[in-house]
Amino acid sequence: MMARMGLNKKGQAEIMDGLILMLIAATCSVVLLSISSDYGSLPIKIYEETYSQKLAQNTLLSLYHITDQTEGSEYYRKSIMVAVSQELSRGTTDFSLSGDPAGKLIGDVLKKYSDELGREFLFALTNEAAMLDQTVISTDPQVTDAATFRERVGNPYCASAALTYPNSGSCVTGGEAGSMCYTIFEICTWLT
């Protein structure tokens, strides 16, 4: 090939051919190794995101099922979300208060999960997709309301579900559906 391009000294053309071949082989090898090193990174990222999403959903579902095992408690052997429902029917929405029994139950469970999993958790009721500040319960002491959540939490994974509670005259949050009120609650998790 190089002989046709003007390299007429014996050996030079062959050396140039060899160099070009080496260059092509090196380029192909680099491309191949680059593709192989990137292979799987996208599905693994998707699986990690799916895991985080399932973690939030599992936590949310657990709150429906886990019961208060504190003997003498008002909600003894009742589900945590039943406690929240009853508090709401009484007109209480400030679950972040340390004295609120439903808020304390949620805070205890989330802290246990946070300690074991090394992740932060947040519970909040939402109204028209916005978190209600007074209902925010977070394992991160720096996250106390919707503003600090937006500011400090980069990439949270959240799961939400509806909660109904008895309508005792007016619904303190959410909407009304006959004798029942409904609201949405949310569980978010993120890595510290």
Place this chain on the structure above:
Amino acid sequence: MSWLGKKGQGDFLSGDMPALIMIVVSVGFFLSSIYLAQNEFQSKKGTIDMEAALVEAASTFLKENAKIRADDVTSSTSEFWSEKLEKITRTYGVNVYVELMSLDPNAPVCTSPKECTNGDEPADNINTLSKRFPIALKGDTDLDVYPALIKVYVYRS
């Protein structure tokens, strides 16, 4: 090749030998990169399968949340183990080892590590992926449900 003074060097570089050496080196380099890439693909594929098995396990525990009793994990004849977790083993060609631990000291069982397990624990030198999932552990009655964690290990023997 006049710049090469020693006898023999000029003849060597002016013949086909340099090109042949470069061809052999190029082909060898390319073939070794194919070999490395293939190893990388196989390794990543194995990791993807294990990640998929873990996500499948998370989905399984999500569906079974608050239905799982300690017996379901510790008994190898339980319906849960044989139907749900063995399906993951078959589908993804991996071994699954599960540890269930209650986070509530009031729970009647599974309050200490390795008390409630199923499957063969992976050896230390085996490449293992593990994840932990929150779960509600059912106690003696439907009114006794405790916060718990399931730790799933996925590995190939």
